[in-house]
Amino acid sequence: MSLLHSLAVDTQRRRLIKAAAATAVAGAGTALAFPAIAQAKPFAGLKLRGAAYQHGFFNILRKYIPEFEQQTGMTVDLQLSAFPVYNQQADLELSSGGSAWDFCNVTFILAARWVAAGLLANLSDFAADRRLTPASWNPDDFVKGAQLPYLDKAGKAYGFAWEGGAMLMGMSRTDLMKKRGVEAPQTFDELMKVCEAVHGQDGVTGFVSSNLHHWFLPPYIHGFGGDLFANPPADIKPTLDSAAAVQATAFYSTLLSKYSPQGVLGYTEDQARAALIGGRSNIFIHSSSWVTAMLSSPESKVKDTARVVRMPAGPKGDFPAANSQGLGIPKNAKNKEAAWEFIKWALSPELTARIVKDTGHPSICRRSVIESAEYKRINTINGQDIGKLYLEVLEQPGKTRNYMAYRTVKEFPLVGDVLNKAVERVVSGQAPAADAMKTAQEAALGSLRRAGAKV
């Protein structure tokens, strides 16, 4: 009995010791865990404010943002506006030194101005700080061509690309081309011949474009051996009246005036896209997401006859345009580290891969994801590896001389507007290409001098 009693007491004592030890461990654990959790969520309770323009990517991202909010304890207020509205808001907000936004879209066409004017925070410092960013985030994984607009002269990044645009050629009616005995054009001369062969057949126009001539014309200028500036971004003297620029303007204007739909000068990108995917126009050369709609859009009437290829090369080389959009942090943002946390998450290789897998969103800029088997599987449409074409074009400015440097000139919007006017004058018959570009050159010089540029 006593033995039994002593055993019972012994057992109880052990239980008690075990329970006490467990309580102590649990207590200590709780005490230790609290600062650990607090450390894992240093921005808990913070409201992060960001702004961008309306784009499918942000609609997708919004679905994942609750995960970020749960992980960090922050809430994210992301305002999306129409593209021109956002650009005006952002220009005013950044240039006035505002602190209303913690992160924002760094618009491609304005990136050079914003970077040069010091309106954005240096993100290279954040990316290099191991306290803030793990090595696996790897900023070098972003395709170099897509990162160029966000780099300053010293190579520091003021934005990281969330979207890439690679200029590709969409052909909607390869059946008509076959019937007319022409192949996909690989040179400018062949492009003109294909347009000539197809135009007017079955109610189809040979070519279509939109009113963004400052985006569509430069690849032809480069292809004929010219550029928009003498040596951008160092020497920004315009070279719009060079022989190559005149030749390119005449060539591109012929495509518009002879082989494009009536009223093409007033076409928006959406109208041009509609003409392409409706099979009303055969060729549209624009960023990949616009032309691949022929293959992937439910509205497309030309899925069976459409093909996407590289745009033709000019006599002096192959210079398809490439662009990107980035995320950045305003210089005077109140919560820079928290904003970096968001950018780091939104553009992480893991989330990028998930977005591609879940939604098929193709225009990303993480090389490791673009080269993955999953991306290739998703972006091979009708047997065409669109991802491969996309990466080739996106890399092109980083591989050769950076022919997209003209767009990193902060005064480019002035020259781009002049270029638009010149093309409109030629296509509407107000002036031949040589005269229009001579006037454009003078107007560009005048505008640049007025803006304080030394040219």
Added chain:
Amino acid sequence: MSARGASYEAQRRRFVRLAMAPSLLFLLLVAGLPTVFLLVTSLTPGALVNPGSLGDFSEPLRNYRLLGSDERFVGSLGVQARLSVYTVVLQVLLGTGLALLVHSGQERWQSLRHLFVIPMVLPPIVVAVIWKLIYTPDISPIYQAARMLGVTLPALTTHVDFALWSIVIADTWEWAPFTFLMVLAALQTLPAEYVEAARMDGADAWRVFGHIVLPYIAPVLLVCTLFRLIDSIKAFPLIFLLTGGGPGSVTEVTNYYAYLVAFNFGELGYSSAITVVLLAATVLISWGAMRVSRHAGGAE
């Protein structure tokens, strides 16, 4: 005037000044301060990408000097003048014609008078969208009908000869009802005895119109002309949506150019200078309008 009377008069004036003071202060805050800000900005090389430039007054008249040699600005004034003349003349003629038709007493016209007013009450951007649909060859029912008849119509908004007229037509559609309403109201106050007496004296319709109706509605027509002239300087949504100032600069009016300079090029200082010039022109026209209007009222 007695001392008591003078004191009363002084009190009355003081009361009037005090009563008006809040309104004047409000007006100063709402209209005066932005105008002063505009004027001050126009004296700087202010650019969005160079925040410090908005406080740089080292060369205050630089923007105004540059305006004279800016061909695009000078050209835009010409486009503005043409647009104003065409639209005002058409709107006054069309509005007056419609008012005379409705006033003529024919039942079918009277029943339509409410329809005539609809364009004027639509938001300007809606008007622009309606005309964008009409002018776009791909989707316009007019172009489709013409194609069915074997006729190829030119794309008006991108054609160098028709682009400005496409704006004029849309603007006239929108604002002719203003003249219509004003003239119709004037016609309805025209004493019937004048017309009856003239007819009894053997005057035909043209003579009645020339000698009785036209002189009677002339002050209203003058006011309509001046109002529309001032308003035509503010034409923006139609140009923004229909032509974007093109092709080339064929439809680029001055306020559209000021918008481009401010928001596409980021040159706030230079854009402010353009706007100040435009404002000065509008004030001058308004001042002239008031003077002419007073004279017309006095003559009447």
